Amino acid sequence: MASITMDNLCKVYIGGVKAVSDVNLDIADGEMIVLVGPSGCGKSTLLRMVAGLETISDGTLKIGDRVVNNLEPADRDIAMVFQNYALYPHMTVFNNLAYGLKNRGFKKAEIDRRVREAAQMLEIGQFLDRKPRQLSGGQRQRVAMGRALVREPAAFLFDEPLSNLDAKLRVQMRVEIRQLQKRLRTTSLYVTHDQLEALTMADRLVVLNAGRIEQVGTPMELYSRPATTFVAGFIGSPAMNMLPAEYLKTLVSADDLAHLPQSADLIGIRPEDLSLAPPKEGEMALTGELMLLEPAGAESHLHLKLAGLKDIFVARLPQVPDVSEGTALTFSLRRDQLHPFDSASGQRVA
Amino acid sequence: MQTKRMTFSRSWLPYALLAPQVIITLIFFIWPSFQALRQSVYRQGDAFGIRPPQFVWFQNFQALFADPLYLNSLKVTAVFAIGTTLLSMSVALLFAVMVNRMIRSRDTYTTFLVWPYAIAPAIAGVLWWFIFNPSIGIMPYMLDMVGYNWNHRRDGNDAMIMVIIASAWRQISYNFLFFLAGLAAIPQSLIEAAAIDGASRMKRFWTIVFPLLSPITFFLLVINIVYAMFDTFGVIHATTEGGPAQATNILVYKVYRDGFVNLNFGSSAAQSVVLMGIVIVLTVIQFRYIERRVNY
Numbered sequence: 352m353a354s355i356t357m358d359n360l361c362k363v364y365i366g367g368v369k370a371v372s373d374v375n376l377d378i379a380d381g382e383m384i385v386l387v388g389p390s391g392c393g394k395s396t397l398l399r400m401v402a403g404l405e406t407i408s409d410g411t412l413k414i415g416d417r418v419v420n421n422l423e424p425a426d427r428d429i430a431m432v433f434q435n436y437a438l439y440p441h442m443t444v445f446n447n448l449a450y451g452l453k454n455r456g457f458k459k460a461e462i463d464r465r466v467r468e469a470a471q472m473l474e475i476g477q478f479l480d481r482k483p484r485q486l487s488g489g490q491r492q493r494v495a496m497g498r499a500l501v502r503e504p505a506a507f508l509f510d511e512p513l514s515n516l517d518a519k520l521r522v523q524m525r526v527e528i529r530q531l532q533k534r535l536r537t538t539s540l541y542v543t544h545d546q547l548e549a550l551t552m553a554d555r556l557v558v559l560n561a562g563r564i565e566q567v568g569t570p571m572e573l574y575s576r577p578a579t580t581f582v583a584g585f586i587g588s589p590a591m592n593m594l595p596a597e598y599l600k601t602l603v604s605a606d607d608l609a610h611l612p613q614s615a616d617l618i619g620i621r622p623e624d625l626s627l628a629p630p631k632e633g634e635m636a637l638t639g640e641l642m643l644l645e646p647a648g649a650e651s652h653l654h655l656k657l658a659g660l661k662d663i664f665v666a667r668l669p670q671v672p673d674v675s676e677g678t679a680l681t682f683s684l685r686r687d688q689l690h691p692f693d694s695a696s697g698q699r700v701a
Numbered sequence: 702m703q704t705k706r707m708t709f710s711r712s713w714l715p716y717a718l719l720a721p722q723v724i725i726t727l728i729f730f731i732w733p734s735f736q737a738l739r740q741s742v743y744r745q746g747d748a749f750g751i752r753p754p755q756f757v758w759f760q761n762f763q764a765l766f767a768d769p770l771y772l773n774s775l776k777v778t779a780v781f782a783i784g785t786t787l788l789s790m791s792v793a794l795l796f797a798v799m800v801n802r803m804i805r806s807r808d809t810y811t812t813f814l815v816w817p818y819a820i821a822p823a824i825a826g827v828l829w830w831f832i833f834n835p836s837i838g839i840m841p842y843m844l845d846m847v848g849y850n851w852n853h854r855r856d857g858n859d860a861m862i863m864v865i866i867a868s869a870w871r872q873i874s875y876n877f878l879f880f881l882a883g884l885a886a887i888p889q890s891l892i893e894a895a896a897i898d899g900a901s902r903m904k905r906f907w908t909i910v911f912p913l914l915s916p917i918t919f920f921l922l923v924i925n926i927v928y929a930m931f932d933t934f935g936v937i938h939a940t941t942e943g944g945p946a947q948a949t950n951i952l953v954y955k956v957y958r959d960g961f962v963n964l965n966f967g968s969s970a971a972q973s974v975v976l977m978g979i980v981i982v983l984t985v986i987q988f989r990y991i992e993r994r995v996n997y
Binding site: 440 | 888890891893894895896897898899900904908909912913915
């Protein structure tokens with residue numbers, strides 16, 4: 352177990368493409384950090400730099416107290432779970448788990464003990480004699496986890512480990528990985544593009560965009576106070592509505608926006624902060640024409656057309672309201688739930 | 702696999718379309734094979750028809766396996782085939798592994814390494830004949846500098862080494878392409894996982910890459926043995942002509958020598974039949990095991 356410290360990490364590919372720029376991140380011992388961002392944002396590259404599979408162009412990377420910039424992957428005391436599992440197809444499950452231990456010269460009895468312990472923990476004990484191709488996707492995923500577990504490394508690295516599973520299995524494995532991680536208290540770095548996975552699993556979340564860190568924080572911090580328009584748009588589903596402040600002034604009274612700073616020219620409104628109840632004290636009203644009602648069982652998404660606005664405005668309600676498309680609806684919203692941004696810098700201003 | 706079914710409106714058309722291939726097979730494969738089979742159980746008559754060909758059962762085969770020259774040829778063929786196969790496959794694998802590591806120069810190297818395959822075996826033979834020529838060749842000249850007196854016209858081992866190199870050279874290209882394709886098919890993440898699992902470069906190769914290449918290796922093994930045994934006539938003919946003292950007289954070459962030079966048709970035909978048997982066995986092995994003897 353160890354902490355991981357990234358100090359101004361950079362990755363520049365031959366030809367000058369900057370995949371990761373100036374990443375600073377301290378991961379505490381036993382913490383689960385999720386790297387999240389759209390594809391191509393550099394999250395996998397960053398993970399592979401920690402693993403030692405990509406060279407580090409600039410900056411320092413420490414695992415524990417050791418600078419590991421120039422260490423081979425094998426010497427960094429990390430274990431990785433790959434997206435395609437990367438199980439050795441010609442070896443049995445037992446040998447897949449034992450391979451890393453054999454290479455490190457562990458005694459036979461110790462290897463046997465660790466493999467069986469991990470297999471029991473992951474409920475793959477009855478598959479130890481099988482080859483990977485004889486296993487289902489979920490079972491392969493467990494074997495891949497097992498291969499990381501037996502090593503008892505300082506840190507786990509996960510590279511989108513659940514994206515090859517079907518939706519149901521993904522939820523199940525998500526819970527299991529998180530429970531296992533909490534039990535073992537092993538420092539973990541987890542890469543995903545799925546924001547739900549990110550929000551549910553992380554101790555702290557790192558949102559990456561174009562190779563840079565947009566924001567670091569607990570899932571709830573990022574959700575309730577996104578630091579940039581990018582994070583605001585990325586975290587939360589449906590995505591946050593963004594309205595120009597100038598436009599919003601034409602819809603609501605001046606009092607409603609008085610508490611916001613002058614520089615706030617872009618206002619974010621979360622779809623789930625809207626309600627159909629009449630406005631009370633401290634609340635403001637917004638009216639729009641219902642274009643489309645999407646019932647989703649326990650909740651519903653309402654696509655609205657606001658007067659004079661090109662983009663569709665979305666509201667999310669915790670029930671399916673009895674309204675018909677084409678009617679005008681008035682929503683109420685607490686004034687302190689507005690997210691003010693400066694559109695030029697993309698930064699939150701209050 | 703789904704088979705496509707084609708319906709012809711005229712019933713003779715499919716036969717007409719198949720006919721060229723069938724005729725070629727009949728004339729160039731079936732008929733000569735039959736001739737060889739027939740001739741192998743006859744003692745040939747004389748050129749004037751005074752003594753007609755005589756049916757002798759398996760006497761030709763008995764004589765063959767009692768002949769020390771033929772037994773020697775079997776041994777020579779085994780050494781030659783194994784030598785050629787090992788040399789061409791190991792060098793090809795080495796090249797493939799090295800080229801596989803390259804990024805930008807990969808295509809260039811691949812192109813160059815494949816070129817020798819376009820050269821006819823006889824030309825390759827002549828090429829190596831020049832290189833190894835004891836009087837004018839560069840290799841004997843260089844070997845002489847380190848104190849080795851090369852003469853494949855006198856020394857059977859030298860001759861064997863030369864024909865093995867000359868035969869393997871061309872085959873390296875072929876094997877290289879297969880190995881390169883095989884290496885490209887191994888997911889990079891497997892190698893990375895092994896690297897994280899603490900395996901050194903060599904260990905990764907022998908415990909991960911090589912086992913995963915085994916289907917291709919096995920396939921090439923059969924192909925190369927068949928090549929060395931049957932396709933190297935041109936190389937032998939252009940370099941050593943089976944000599945010195947039968948040291949490189951492999952089975953195919955002996956068939957030619959005994960039949961067309963020494964005009965011993967009965968023995969030559971019997972030798973052809975033995976070769977046919979070997980081809981059949983190798984083909985069966987290939988079809989039987991190529992699908993199954995896959996390592997994973």
